[in-house]
Amino acid sequence: MDSEVVLVYxxxxxxxxxxxxxxxxxxxxxxxxxxxxxxxxxxxxxAQETLLTSVVFAGLLVGSYSWGFISDNYGR
Known part of the structure; x- marks a missing residue:
């Protein structure tokens, strides 16, 4: 029999x-x-730099929860 060694990382x-x-x-x-x-x-x-950074993190927060909800309901 041929046995193949498959390395999984x-x-x-x-x-x-x-x-x-x-x-x-x-x-x-x-x-x-x-x-x-x-x-x-x-x-x-x-102040504008701080606002820009905060908006980026707020977008990540909203996007993470939104796409998590969508992927849980409709599959991955």
Missing amino acids: TLDEALNHVGFGRFQILVLVYAGLDLVAEAMEWNLSP
């Missing part, structure tokens, strides 16, 4: 195997630089 195992290396550091640096560049380009006051 969980997400945590795959992330631990890949590790945190040069690529991940570069992605974080570029994302941070982009955040600074956007803040300079938009010329927002601190």
Whole structure:
């Protein structure tokens, strides 16, 4: 009989195997630089930055509950 060996990894195992290396550091640096560049380009006051951040998190909260409800009722 032919037996095939199938390796199955969980997400945590795959992330631990890949590790945190040069690529991940570069992605974080570029994302941070982009955040600074956007803040300079938009010329927002601190109050506007705070409001923008709050709106993003409020959208995540509403979207998470909404899509959770939809996926529970209509399947995934």
